[in-house]
Amino acid sequence: MTHDDSAIPFAFAGPPPQRDTVTGWQDYRRTRHSFPPAPRLDLATWRCMSPRRRTLHDLHRIATHANLPLLHTPMSRAVAKLLNGRIENNALKRNSTTCSGVMVTGGGYQGKTETVCEVAAAFEDRWLALLDYLNPEAKPGTRDLHAPVAYVQTPVTAKPKSTCKAILNYYGAPVYPRMDLPDLVRQVAVSLHDHGTKALLLDDITRLRMHRADDQDTLDLVRAFMSMNVTLVLIGVDIPKSGLLSEGRFDPRSKQVTLPASRHARVHGLEATQTERRFDLVELGRFSYDSAEEIATWTAHLVGVENELRLMDASEGMLTEGTMPEYLYQRTDGVVGLLERLVEDGCREAIASGRERLTEDLLESITIDLAGVPGRDPNAGEVPSVPRPSGNGPKKGAKQPRNTTFDDPGPNAQDAG
CATH class of the missing domain: 3.40.50.300 (P-loop containing nucleotide triphosphate hydrolases)
Known part of the structure; x- marks a missing residue:
C-alpha cells in the first residue's frame, strides 16, 4: 500500500450521537473526547504532499474546526x-x-x-x-x-x-x-x-x-x-x-x-x-467587555481558541492582537456558540481562499445565519439575535486579487534567488 492509498487520518463516524436515548448517551460519553485533530503542518510540508493527500489534510483541518473542543470559561x-x-x-x-x-x-x-x-x-x-x-x-x-x-x-x-x-x-x-x-x-x-x-x-x-x-x-x-x-x-x-x-x-x-x-x-x-x-x-452567562479584567478574560479565551486552529499562516496573536479581540466581541456579543460558528466558517473560507489566516477583512465576508437551525425553538429564545458584520470590510462585488498562497514558483525562481 502506497502512502497515498493509506487510510484517511480521521474517521467519519456519521452524525453525532443522539443523547436522548441510553445508547446514544453512552456513545456520546465514550467518544466525547476522541476526535483526533489534524496535525500541524507548515506550508512547505503541505506542498510536498500529493494532490490527494493535500485534499485529505485540508478536509481533516475543516473537520477539526467543526469539532473544536469544549473550552472552559x-x-x-x-x-x-x-x-x-x-x-x-x-x-x-x-x-x-x-x-x-x-x-x-x-x-x-x-x-x-x-x-x-x-x-x-x-x-x-x-x-x-x-x-x-x-x-x-x-x-x-x-x-x-x-x-x-x-x-x-x-x-x-x-x-x-x-x-x-x-x-x-x-x-x-x-x-x-x-x-x-x-x-x-x-x-x-x-x-x-x-x-x-x-x-x-x-x-x-x-x-x-x-x-x-x-x-x-x-x-x-x-x-x-x-x-x-x-x-x-x-x-x-x-x-x-x-x-x-x-x-x-x-x-x-x-x-x-x-x-x-x-x-x-x-x-x-x-x-x-x-x-x-x-x-x-x-x-451560564456570556463574556463581558466592560472592564480591563473582563477584556483580559475574553482575550484569554481567544488564546485557547487560537491554539486549536490549523491554519498554516496563523501567527501567534492572530485572534488576540490589535483590534481583533474587540472585533470578535462585536460580532458575537461574547456568546461562545456564536464565536465558535464565526471561527469555524472563517477557517473554512481561509482554507478555501488560500489566505490561511483569520483577519477582520475575511471575517467581514462571513454572515452567521441561524434561521432554520434544527432542534432549536426560536419562540423559546433558543436562537439568539446575531450581530451583523460592521460593513468595514471589502465591499460586496469588489474584485479580489487572485490567491497566490499555494503557487509553486518553480526551480527557476529559486535559482534566481
Missing part, C-alpha cells in the same frame, strides 16, 4: 462546580429526603447543554468505575442496564404524558397505547430506579409556557420527579423570565428557588409526605 467552571457537587452529594444520600435540583439558565448558544452534559458524563465515568460498572440497585436475577444519567429533551408541545413518554423512550421502555398518566408516571419511577439513574437532565425546559394548562401540569409533574431519588437538572433559556418560577420564592443570597410540592405527588402517591422543592439556580 469562568462561567462554565462555576456551573460545573455547583452541578457536580449537587449530583455527587445527592447520589451519596441514603435517606428518603427529596433531592435538591439544579436549574441552569442563560441565553441561547452559550453552551449550557454542552457544559451540563460534560459534567454529567464525567460523573457517570467516575460513578461506573466506583461500582465496577455494576448496578447495585438491580433486581436479583435481572441484568438491567446501568444508566446513572438520563438526558431528555422537553417536547416542543409538552404535556404530562408526552414528557413521561420522552423519558421512557430514553430507556427504550415499553409504552402501551392504553397507559394513562398514573401508569406512565409509575413506569418512569420504575425505569429510573431499575437503571440506577442518579441524574435526570431535562433540556429546553423553557419550552413550557405557563399560560397553557398542559404546560403547568407538566411542570408540576416534573417537580414530582424529585421524589424519585434523582437529581433533577433543568436546562433552559432565561429561566427567571420564562414564568417557570412564578410559584416559587427566590433567595438572592443563596441563589436558591423554593417551589411548592407538586399536585401530582399527591395524586399519584409518589411520596408519603409533601415537601417543598428546592433548586439551585445558576447562570
Whole structure:
C-alpha cells in the first residue's frame, strides 16, 4: 500500500450521537473526547504532499474546526462546580429526603447543554468505575442496564404524558397505547430506579409556557420527579423570565428557588409526605467587555481558541492582537456558540481562499445565519439575535486579487534567488 492509498487520518463516524436515548448517551460519553485533530503542518510540508493527500489534510483541518473542543470559561467552571457537587452529594444520600435540583439558565448558544452534559458524563465515568460498572440497585436475577444519567429533551408541545413518554423512550421502555398518566408516571419511577439513574437532565425546559394548562401540569409533574431519588437538572433559556418560577420564592443570597410540592405527588402517591422543592439556580452567562479584567478574560479565551486552529499562516496573536479581540466581541456579543460558528466558517473560507489566516477583512465576508437551525425553538429564545458584520470590510462585488498562497514558483525562481 502506497502512502497515498493509506487510510484517511480521521474517521467519519456519521452524525453525532443522539443523547436522548441510553445508547446514544453512552456513545456520546465514550467518544466525547476522541476526535483526533489534524496535525500541524507548515506550508512547505503541505506542498510536498500529493494532490490527494493535500485534499485529505485540508478536509481533516475543516473537520477539526467543526469539532473544536469544549473550552472552559469562568462561567462554565462555576456551573460545573455547583452541578457536580449537587449530583455527587445527592447520589451519596441514603435517606428518603427529596433531592435538591439544579436549574441552569442563560441565553441561547452559550453552551449550557454542552457544559451540563460534560459534567454529567464525567460523573457517570467516575460513578461506573466506583461500582465496577455494576448496578447495585438491580433486581436479583435481572441484568438491567446501568444508566446513572438520563438526558431528555422537553417536547416542543409538552404535556404530562408526552414528557413521561420522552423519558421512557430514553430507556427504550415499553409504552402501551392504553397507559394513562398514573401508569406512565409509575413506569418512569420504575425505569429510573431499575437503571440506577442518579441524574435526570431535562433540556429546553423553557419550552413550557405557563399560560397553557398542559404546560403547568407538566411542570408540576416534573417537580414530582424529585421524589424519585434523582437529581433533577433543568436546562433552559432565561429561566427567571420564562414564568417557570412564578410559584416559587427566590433567595438572592443563596441563589436558591423554593417551589411548592407538586399536585401530582399527591395524586399519584409518589411520596408519603409533601415537601417543598428546592433548586439551585445558576447562570451560564456570556463574556463581558466592560472592564480591563473582563477584556483580559475574553482575550484569554481567544488564546485557547487560537491554539486549536490549523491554519498554516496563523501567527501567534492572530485572534488576540490589535483590534481583533474587540472585533470578535462585536460580532458575537461574547456568546461562545456564536464565536465558535464565526471561527469555524472563517477557517473554512481561509482554507478555501488560500489566505490561511483569520483577519477582520475575511471575517467581514462571513454572515452567521441561524434561521432554520434544527432542534432549536426560536419562540423559546433558543436562537439568539446575531450581530451583523460592521460593513468595514471589502465591499460586496469588489474584485479580489487572485490567491497566490499555494503557487509553486518553480526551480527557476529559486535559482534566481
